[in-house]
Amino acid sequence: MDTLTTAVPPEMKISLGPLHLANPVMTASGTFGYGAEFSNLVDLQRLGALVVKGISLEPRPGNPPPRVVETACGMLNAIGLENVGLDRFIHQKMPFLRTCGSRIIVNILGDSIDEYAILAEKLTLVTGVDGLEVNISCPNVKKGGVAFGTVPEMAAAVTRAVKNATDLPVIIKLSPNVTDIAAMAKAVDESGADAVSLINTLIGMAIDIHSQKPKLANIIGGLSGPAIKPVALRMVWQVARTVSIPVVGIGGIGTAEDAIEFLLAGASAVQIGTANFYNPAAAEQILTGIEAYLSRQGASSIHDIIGSLRTTI
Template structure:
């Protein structure tokens, strides 16, 4: 079977194929080196990095749910200094694009991280987690207010020459308006969706299953919501979209591409099938061969609406 051209470009970030890993589900990359061929992936998005190290929330902080997972890890990470000295030396040996997810509690923190991560071999783009609380605005998350989302996007873009991808929260009334706001702020691309908010209760003890009570819902259960939001955003912006949410098979990934995504990220599936990303790449080649398509770009946004007659 001849191999199709899987190359895509995400707002100035060229990828050998559209299959990436999602932040928070793939560690810092090295954790999976004996489980998956990292060099074959389109890109790796490392777990979110903050200025200071974060210990995260107390356990229990991961709970299995019907067709998914609840997590309240609490953005645990090593902090920017240790990331640069301990993690980047390995990442720069990979023949795969590396995207660093960043998070902060103020515009200044986001800008500082963006500047600090610029100019390093092995770091090819930034993904900005705007689901964090803005401590100067009463704790309201950047990702639920268009003006704040636009402001943090502009702050990051001013501080770096790296391509900037904004990760959108689904916990909003109008996802399209949020995408338009960050596009106006200068975003090179958007990724969506981040986790939905959920909870679980142990009926025996009558206590929350998560120590944090609520957490982020991910996995196959959220795929229809994510797919719908990607399709809506594709109608509203002109910048590339990276689809995230319950993707575990090539068919899942193809649905997101047809809906308008240029690339996808695999998240929760990495926990129970570490080779899911490679299987998706193989499946993309098979699908394009069967569809008589010579490149993946030709199917992006080609969903057929209306009557089939």
């Protein structure tokens, strides 16, 4: 009598330093709200992690509208880091996040190194927070508005301050608006970061030729979506070859094929961003697609493809 055999599903667990995830698919900060907004559209517990909208010490109203503009193969946004602030986040948003069944990573932002450290220290005491993602694309008001993420020494200083203030896993989110992103990644790696995520948005603008005015009230904004994927993929590949810590790939990922490219380039995990706006089920679909790809490849684990790009002919 023939014995039916069932294929063993591939192992999807990955680790970002001390942070262990059930799978490598995460949501990107600023594109998934505080989780509850998508709870009736996505099975949140299927995802490796939710990265919530960036949190500052005090609430921020953000920039005046218009704040979002559609572009060819992407979008520009100038939201201005609008958020509810730390206290409201803890008391109003975390109760739901504790119930969603996924790892919770809180993106933090500040105008000074002290603000980053205070946020890290306070969030360490909050039940349900599994890790921190540090947005270093913010301007340092004490240094004339230069973004922390554009000077290696400043990025390193923020990393050290956050690591000294918390025992939570710390992911540093890198800006692509630099000359050498590998140097930025190396600086935060050497300063104790547990992982890096990249890329944040590219700086861009759009003009209404009829009014002859900028389409964004802020004039410039952050470009995201499929248009930036080739840039993001190149930067992830460069950084993965430079640092000793895990890399999270972000930028124009809308399909499983997109995500797999980032994994092959060396990313240990991926974040889904702009795709959430036009396809709320994107993250789940991408996870299912990665699993199917691994099965077709005969791979037993997600680790079989991470960093396996063949660069020789």
